[in-house]
Amino acid sequence: MKLTGAEIVCETLTQLGTKHVFGYPGGAILPIYDALGKSKLHHILVRHEQGATHMADGYARASGGVGVAMATSGPGATNMVTGIATAMLDSSPVVCITGQVSSKLLGSDAFQEVDITGITMPITKHNVVVTRAEDVARTIREAFVIAQSGRPGPVLVDITKDAQQASCEYNFDAAAPKLPAKRQRPKYDKVEFDRAVEMLNSAKRPLILAGHGIMMSGAMKIFDQFVHSGNIPVAMTLLGIGAFPASDSLNLGMMGMHGEAWVNHAIQEADLLIAVGMRFDDRVTGDLKTYARDARKIHIEIDRSEINKNVKVDSALVGDAREILEALLPHVKHKEHADWLAHIRELKGDSAVRDIQGLPDNGHLYAAHVINDLWKETKGEAIVVTDVGQHQMWEAQYYHHNSPRTLVTSGGLGTMGFATPAAIGAKFAKPDADVWVVVGDGGFQMTMCELATIVQEKIKVNIAIINNGYLGMVRQWQEFFYDKRYVATPMIAPDFAALANAFGIRGERISSRGDVLPTIRAARESKESFLIDFRVEQEDSVYPMVPAGGSLHEMIRRPDSPLVETAAQEL
């Protein structure tokens, strides 16, 4: 069958199982758009190419499959950069297809020409320029393989206009990926494995650090068995949330900079850390010199370059988390670890009373209330998509996720403006799910143009803006570390409810605690998308907090206040 390169793009995507493409047309990608119109692919017209990449990313994270984004050459491609970097840092399988000027014009500074493969080299897992129609099918198939294999990541395929226009013979099967024959390293070292088993069975105070890799490898079930066979408590990374049910009594919650005090103390006091599919990010470890000094460490990780990068480990098991846990499980001796678990319960101490949830209604609306009510009302079953900042940490603290792929958040890159478009992608991946955007007033303003995409696509997404009139996390740092000099953090915003109406979306503004639940309920019952502008306490901070570079056990705790004392007496 003879097809044009552009038609081959659409055919190959279709045969790879792609249903949705998030993109924005332009001159150098017009042939592909023309072919898109004749294909079975559903193209979602975004309002900015950054949105397209975040949507593809959200789609990938919610579905576990590959998300596809498309843009034209030049500015279309450069607008994708932030979204590509976001996907890279969070190991998300996204395939970006960009149009490029004709091959004979390459390097001539032609209209809308930019060296996008050069620009994205450090932020893609792989990228490639295609200049011949004959190479289109194989390259796209290879892109899908690369994006999903090993440690997943974004792949960019830049296709020149002449390659889109030229015709050639198309045969999906004949265009099988021909990737370079790489060295196959042994799955993991036997010596390291035996040492891990010995450490597991001799530890008195073991603790598991559970990361994103568990979901990536589909290891949830075996992980659960592993945890319970050893009766080992689990601390979650931000991106690991959902890999192990929050409702499980062995789940301590999130670790790191804004982890609860008992979680971080448990890490510091452990004699063995078993890190599964996580990379000891600086937000997780704090000061490396004082990090878990008494603990031996086992690192189960698919990416060899992560081993000993930040934390030196005693046993490195390089490979797929599921396979390694399956191999380890028969060797794990059951232990109660009763003393250790009792000690961790003690560490919780008065944290629960200090927690804002215990505080009586004093007329103020705290973000924590909003998140907690959202969790209760959605029974913890919604897909929540967040940006970066205070709202993100409150979400991680107060929304208790029991299922994988129900929290979609920009962790590694910490991208403002991620949530709204990523939620659109997640909704296309899981059309029956209750999808909630939880976003700050700052981040929302970065990509709120995508409200038009929501309306044009007639999808149902609920949006909760945690509006404190500040760039809250930056303000918090200014409060703690810059003597309350709030430079460039106070921020005005439009009337978000009215703005939603202008886009054709229902909107409400809420400022008292009593209105939170009914409005969340109304949003869920509404057939259309619904935006709630929660006007929360302006100068509230996320506690506890390990200052950047500080020791994990030295946290800024929730301040004492008359309210805390009242709550303590009532308990």
Place this chain on the structure above:
Amino acid sequence: MQTLVAYVENKPGVLNRVSSLARRLAINIDSLTVGPTDNQEIARMTIVAHTDERGAHRLEASLEKQVDVLLAENVSERPLLERDLAMIKVTADQTSRPHLMELIKVFRARVIDVAPQSLILEVSGTVDKIDGLLEVLRPFGVLEMVRSGRIAMTRGGDLLQPPVVPSASGTKTAA
């Protein structure tokens, strides 16, 4: 200083990928040589980098993550032969020439170009040997020099080969 050997796809952009990676890891490359192997589709690199063992491990593992890098190996701790090639254009007139020729013999260098006022010498060997020759040539007046950068190979039966022998279909037939 750490020495790495890598096999990579012999195609445009791969050198950029490798050097860009070193830059990202804030590792300064002292020398990088690249050339095709007996299989034209695969090139071999010798990378000498200013870093410690840990940095070399990161570079090695990060390199091997690249799709186009078939194999990367830190060979610093292995029995290794390293060679550098230099061409040195040195001032040589009637009076200094005989003295120069003696030195050249000692260093087993070769004269590959003779001009009325200068010579071009070719010398290969370890970095130390070339540095040594350079030092004694300096008083004569070094006009120009170029060094190839180090190439390295592990000794004896310690083989470092590309992962897979290319299939017959991969080799191009002459027209």
